[in-house]
Amino acid sequence: MRPNIARVALPVPLDKQFDYLVPAHLFPVVGGRVSVPFGRQTLVGIVTEFSHQSEFPIEQLKSIKQALDTQPVWSKPLYELIVWCSQYYQHPLGDTLNNALPAALRKGKQANFSATIQWRLTDSGKNQLMQGFGRAVKQAKAMMMLESGPCDHQSLLDHEISSATLKTIEDKGWVVSEEKTVTVPPRPAVITNDPGDLKVNSEQAIAIASVNSQNQFGCYLLEGVTGSGKTEVYLQMIKPVVEKGRQALVLVPEIGLTPQTINRFRKRFNVPVEVIHSGLNDSERLNAWLSARDNHAGIVIGTRSALLTPFADLGIIIVDEEHDTSYKQQDSLRYHARDVAVMRAAKEQIPIILGSATPSLETLHNALSGKYHHLVLSQRAGLAVPTTNKVIDVKGQYLEAGLSAPLIAELRKHLNQGNQVMLFLNRRGFSPALMCHECGWTADCQRCDAYYTYHQSSREMRCHHCGSQRPTIHQCQNCNSNQLVTVGVGTEQLEQQLATLFPEYKAIRIDRDSTRRKGSLENALESIRNNEYQILIGTQMLAKGHHFPNVTLVALLDVDASLYSSDFRASERLAQLFIQVAGRAGRASKPGEVLLQTHHPEHSLLQTLLHKDYHHFAQSVLQERKYAMLPPFSFLTLFRAEANQSDDAEIFLRQVRHSLEAHPLFDHQAIVLGPTPAPMAKRAGKSRWQLMLQVTSRSQMQKILASAKPVIAQLPNAKKVRWSMDIEPQDLS
16 A cells, blocks of 8 residues: 655754645655655655654645655765754754755756756857956957857866856857857766876875775774875875776865866866855856766865755765864754764765864874774975974064065065065954044944944944944044054954055955855955965955965964963864864975064974974864763853843753753763853844853764754744854864
8 A cells, every 4th residue: 555644854943844745646665855844835845755644634735746756865874864864963954955956956857967058159259268358367268269250158167267257258259158058978088188187295104095995984083294195195095996987075165275276186086076165146056066976076165054965976075174163064954064064974984084184182192093994195395395493572563464574574585586475364344443542432333242343444333243334433432532442463454554555566365255255265365376466465365275286485473362262272272273274385396484473482282283293283183072971072062042132041951951961871071061152142233142061972972862852942032042052163263
């Protein structure tokens, strides 16, 4: 007898599934999508099982409207992984499954390739090619690419040609765009484009051989100093996988790192390389997803969200810069892509490589304890030599927009030698605060416990926490004085000061404000590599993974706040940042120099980083963590609550604490810390409190949370607050 009831997981914030009748003319499948009525709306959900009975009377059940798939959306191992994610991160199954789908499939579209946009030259454009483009370098690059034949939109974006450039030449009548139906060609027989791999040193050769001899699950930490040739190692690890017709997944932390990575992979391998990140539109994302599922794509490169892409025959996973905090999702399903990637590799029985110059202490602990294989690259590739690290004590020194006289002298020396210099300041805007010189009043955000950041270029004050903004004020709101002064230095002010100090050299600023437009970051990075700019100013966006062979001096301007942070991970983050930023210097044959400005040159953390290496630092911090029973020697869950009234959030978390402590598995090895006001006690008009559960084993944590969560959801104050549960949090603010 055919089951007539389907259990469906829907994208709603409820830890339950819903029963629907299966009409005789529909044939849904477990793991496939269905369209169902839900209240006054129609939702797309996933069938999780069939049954002959329901806890509700049959006459109360609604019927499925449409079966959208004839086969499961995911393979069995991937579906099991997504279910595991839901359970481990304590997130509703329906919403977790929904998060794993491309937006087009969430909306109920068919899982078929969508038409893509293709660009080609017009006759007018061909004539213009003969006349030249003057100083319009980007337009010339686009036109020359199209000279050899039509190109699809994504290929042009991958070659760092922005949508704005394409629109400009389209408006001039030089190019036209047209829809092109996607046809999937067979995989090419010849896999590698180049005659042979680059020469590798003995450490690289050992790392490659260790992984290539593995034909089942194994997790490898590839700890390589910056510039040690990790990407070349990745390429040679992937080669035998794609030669067997299997597929590779490469995760990178940010979109900004993908263009140079993609180009290097496409140059090496004659297989389709697909890209998946948040910058794609719905049809581009769906096409890339289908290419991987249908075994068209040989390699997929993507950010965190690419992890749950289905593959026909996945053979290897690589997580580059595995320590990066952007692998942790901060809202909705709060998963860590690195940890889930390890679980996926285990379920698929394939090797996974976690690469970093500065591995997270959790990963390093797993490697040192033998849980992961540990591969080390201690030498810089080619002719590159280690950087020279120096500290500048700025106590008592006059600073010009955050720059000391010794640093200015060093900048001039390197610039006069024809090199590029990079200044790192992790604070965008002109100034982090605006203060009255007469009474000391400071312009603060009315909705957050934070000051407004002054942005001179747009003549406004912005809160970087809630996003509120207002025009710049010119009068103190306390004493009516017009003596308002800026306090502190941001990247805008630094850029202005450097233009005054070095008018003969061009400077470029790379931060979230200067790279808002699609394609602007790629264009800026290309300009830097072409030596169009000599002075590079940036926030963390500029610190990660980029290869700038002409940069010989890197300066970190203001990192002192990290030395005395309340977050136990602050020292680890600072050490990783220092090594990553320092790694941008001296990557070719030119020697590199790293300067660190500080008021605390004697600080033990800075001394360790300057005179020893990251591994030595990590060993000492791991010892401290062990004594304090902090991760990786314990496991944390952070409960956050926010409400209009501070008392509501505090009372709710006190109720949560009692619920946790009343659990039968709660013993002397489990601790509840709090509730306490969050480090930023007010954000976006809401009062914020938090509570921490600390236990010594993951299984104990999962059992406590799984049974406590439904109890917490029914607490008297649960409906008065917005609350969340963050398993193994990376951000404690």
